[in-house]
Amino acid sequence: MEQETTSQINKDVTEPKETLVEVTGLSKKFCKDLKTSLWYGVQDLVSGYSGNKEKRELRPKEFWAVKDISFTLKRGECLGLIGHNGAGKSTLLKILNGLINPDEGKVVMRGRVSALIELGAGFNPILSGRENIYNNGAILGFTRKEIDSKVEEIIDFAEIREFIDMPVQNYSSGMKVRLGFAVAAQMEPDVLIIDEVLAVGDLGFVLKCFKKIDTILPNTAIVFVSHSMPMVSRICNQIILLEKGVVKFQGQNVSSGIDLYYNKFSTNENSQIVFSDNSIELKKAWVDGVVPSNNIYHILWGNTIDLKFKIQNKNLSKIPYISLAIYDKEQRGIAEVLPENQDLKTIENQDEITFTFQLKNIYLSKGIYNITFTASEDFGFNVYYKTHKAISIQIEHDKQIWTPFLMDSKTIDVRWC
Numbered sequence: 001m002e003q004e005t006t007s008q009i010n011k012d013v014t015e016p017k018e019t020l021v022e023v024t025g026l027s028k029k030f031c032k033d034l035k036t037s038l039w040y041g042v043q044d045l046v047s048g049y050s051g052n053k054e055k056r057e058l059r060p061k062e063f064w065a066v067k068d069i070s071f072t073l074k075r076g077e078c079l080g081l082i083g084h085n086g087a088g089k090s091t092l093l094k095i096l097n098g099l100i101n102p103d104e105g106k107v108v109m110r111g112r113v114s115a116l117i118e119l120g121a122g123f124n125p126i127l128s129g130r131e132n133i134y135n136n137g138a139i140l141g142f143t144r145k146e147i148d149s150k151v152e153e154i155i156d157f158a159e160i161r162e163f164i165d166m167p168v169q170n171y172s173s174g175m176k177v178r179l180g181f182a183v184a185a186q187m188e189p190d191v192l193i194i195d196e197v198l199a200v201g202d203l204g205f206v207l208k209c210f211k212k213i214d215t216i217l218p219n220t221a222i223v224f225v226s227h228s229m230p231m232v233s234r235i236c237n238q239i240i241l242l243e244k245g246v247v248k249f250q251g252q253n254v255s256s257g258i259d260l261y262y263n264k265f266s267t268n269e270n271s272q273i274v275f276s277d278n279s280i281e282l283k284k285a286w287v288d289g290v291v292p293s294n295n296i297y298h299i300l301w302g303n304t305i306d307l308k309f310k311i312q313n314k315n316l317s318k319i320p321y322i323s324l325a326i327y328d329k330e331q332r333g334i335a336e337v338l339p340e341n342q343d344l345k346t347i348e349n350q351d352e353i354t355f356t357f358q359l360k361n362i363y364l365s366k367g368i369y370n371i372t373f374t375a376s377e378d379f380g381f382n383v384y385y386k387t388h389k390a391i392s393i394q395i396e397h398d399k400q401i402w403t404p405f406l407m408d409s410k411t412i413d414v415r416w417c
């Protein structure tokens with residue numbers, strides 16, 4: 001791997017942004033079996049094979065953890081690396097950080113590279129937090145004097161002053177992440193590599209990290225791995241979706257990449273009953289006048305829809321109170337439907353009743369939403385029946401918006417005051 005270090009990089013943001021990361025045709029293979037892997041290692045040593053010298057086919061039990069990945073990253077750009085577990089994200093980061101060598105391809109990094117990859121990685125566990133700050137600073141090429149001028153800022157940012165002289169091995173996971181991020185970000189790197197570890201920090205710290213990332217981004221190239229799509233959409237301006245080591249999507253349209261990622265997890269399964277005391281049964285749930293495709297109702301953004309729920313009474317004497325909740329792809333509650341004045345009059349056993357709820361001008365942004373149906377004696381107590389995914393809808397429009405709502409709006413006035 002080629003690693004260029006240019007200590008004097010002009011950081012004037014008005015200058016054309018220079019390319020700090022160039023990755024070309026990067027591939028890395030692993031072996032599924034340790035014994036075989038060791039045997040291949042011996043064979044490679046004997047045959048004199050190492051690293052990039054020649055392209056080689058996979059041998060039995062080998063697989064590509066990362067295959068043929070290329071991208072460039074300029075100062076001020078943030079690349080989001082997403083993909084399911086085992087897709088190859090951490091392997092790619094480790095190659096970028098020089099922790100492992102690729103089997104094929106080339107990485108060129110310019111400037112100082114800081115990384116927050118594995119919890120506690122880069123720290124010597126028996127040294128104190130303070131000593132580790134000096135170690136890391138030295139590795140990044142800072143003089144002792146330069147580190148002296150930064151150490152207090154780092155300790156303050158990490159908010160672990162009380163424990164800064166304790167060996168890092170006694171730190172909690174959150175404290176390690178705090179110190180790791182503080183060192184990585186406060187050292188003003190040219191390239192910052194961040195893995196999922198950030199998620200270990202508490203909410204207050206994670207928010208602080210995002211604020212810091214916003215501040216350093218104009219002068220930094222960032223590679224960010226996360227399973228949290230809101231985080232990815234918040235900071236990344238380009239995205240790579242990996243699947244089994246191979247790029248499935250690459251580009252600046254972050255929302256499209258995220259959509260594809262979610263589609264990998266979407267299932268066509270029907271409603272999931274989470275509770276039933278057998279008082280009622282939900283016989284059918286549908287969107288009036290819309291034909292579903294794979295159990296999903298496709299709705300145009302801004303349309304008004306009628307949701308219908310047909311129940312059969314088993315042993316209730318009164319009509320139950322029906323409420324709905326709308327969840328997005330990350331199971332975040334987006335909206336509630338709590339009808340007022342529902343007439344809870346008397347019913348007979350085996351009666352079938354159809355409820356219709358009108359949702360006016362749906363301004364939910366593009367994507368799939370699931371509707372949870374709850375029948376109870378009254379709102380909030382004595383639940384008879386609850387089912388997730390009673391209805392799944394897919395809102396469609398041409399705008400790639402990540403936030404939950406795309407409001408209907410128009411400019412009504414523009415004037416010089």
Ligand SMILES: Nc1ncnc2c1ncn2[C@@H]1O[C@H](COP(=O)(O)OP(=O)(O)OP(=O)(O)O)[C@@H](O)[C@H]1O
Pocket residue numbers: 030031032065083084085086087088089090091092
């Ligand atoms: N040292 C290793 N030896 C053998 N296989 C490995 C090694 N490191 C990683 N792998 C394999 O490479 C594949 C990619 O792993 P990697 O950790 O890069 O995935 P990931 O996308 O970061 O996953 P996650 O989201 O779970 O962190 C996995 O199948 C993993 O088992």
